[in-house]
Amino acid sequence: MIDEGVTAVLVTRATTQNGDDNHTSRTGVRRNERAVRECTYQDFMKCQPLFFRGTEGVVDLTPVCLRDETVFRISNCTVENQVKFATCTLMGIALTWWNSHVRTVTNDVAYAMTWTDLKKKMTTKYYPRNEIKKIEAELWNLKVKGTDVVAYNQRFQELALLCDRMFPEEANKIKRYVGGMPDLIYSSVVASKPKTMQEAIEMATELMDRRINTFAERQAENKRKFEDTP
Structure with missing residues (x-):
């Protein structure tokens, strides 16, 4: 109902501003729009x-x-x-x-x-072949530094764009991506069996966020226990 109301208002305004002959016939049927202009x-x-x-x-x-x-x-x-x-x-x-x-x-x-x-x-x-070899070597050895999965995701995707021929199938790219995960989340990412790169990236990011939050909560809990101890 809202869509129909908005459409009616727009048609009425167009008719008022430009005249009936430009947009509608006497039968009330809207005429065809002008063809899209060619890109210059x-x-x-x-x-x-x-x-x-x-x-x-x-x-x-x-x-x-x-x-x-x-x-x-x-x-x-x-x-x-x-x-x-x-x-x-x-x-x-x-x-x-x-x-x-x-x-x-x-x-x-x-x-x-x-x-x-x-x-x-x-x-x-x-x-140049030597430049491609350097980029491929970096991608092949790329790993997550510490818990910074976000930086790893960014660099991996940049290099993957430059090295398409390394990954004839999406599964090959996913395998290399998961191979750079730290032990902290590697098994969990593999167990999730991602079918696309997007799924793998989202799963790895979410798992690492959970691990970091859990670690922070434990630290806060231990600190409270220590402060409460006589």
């Missing part, structure tokens, strides 16, 4: 994509690509414009590399490629 370069840039200079390799490129894909969605960027708009965020040596590629294959060929093909080409160019 200005629309794309208003969504604040990240710029890529090509100086930090894989660490810098991955978040740039993820941000571009988010901007494509929220700006309604068409498939035909994705490469054209995304390459406008290249700067420095990355822009020099792209301009060289355009001169080699011509404008038509360069901008006819898909976003997926562009990502592959940039990955090949800016993912």
Whole structure:
């Protein structure tokens, strides 16, 4: 009833402000809305994509690509414009590399490629093998420091984004994540049998919070007992 009332008010206001001919016919049936306007370069840039200079390799490129894909969605960027708009965020040596590629294959060929093909080409160019090995080694040996599961979650997810090929299945990623848990909660997380990374993260965080709270309560109880002892 509330939804119907709100809708009626909005329709009445629109009719009053813009006239019946703009929105409704004489029969009271609402006309079709105007087609969604095509995303322009200005629309794309208003969504604040990240710029890529090509100086930090894989660490810098991955978040740039993820941000571009988010901007494509929220700006309604068409498939035909994705490469054209995304390459406008290249700067420095990355822009020099792209301009060289355009001169080699011509404008038509360069901008006819898909976003997926562009990502592959940039990955090949800016993912040095030695840099990837270092990141993979860090991820493989990553563990929770003390009881700071939150910091572990953050770093694990950052590295996992950069090392997708290490985890062909979600189960592989979960196993590596759980392997970094401290003995304090490791068995409990394994026993919960998480099926997704989100489940594993939530379970580990909740279990550690409980352990920390229990420890704090015991300390407070022991302190009270000590103070009450003559």
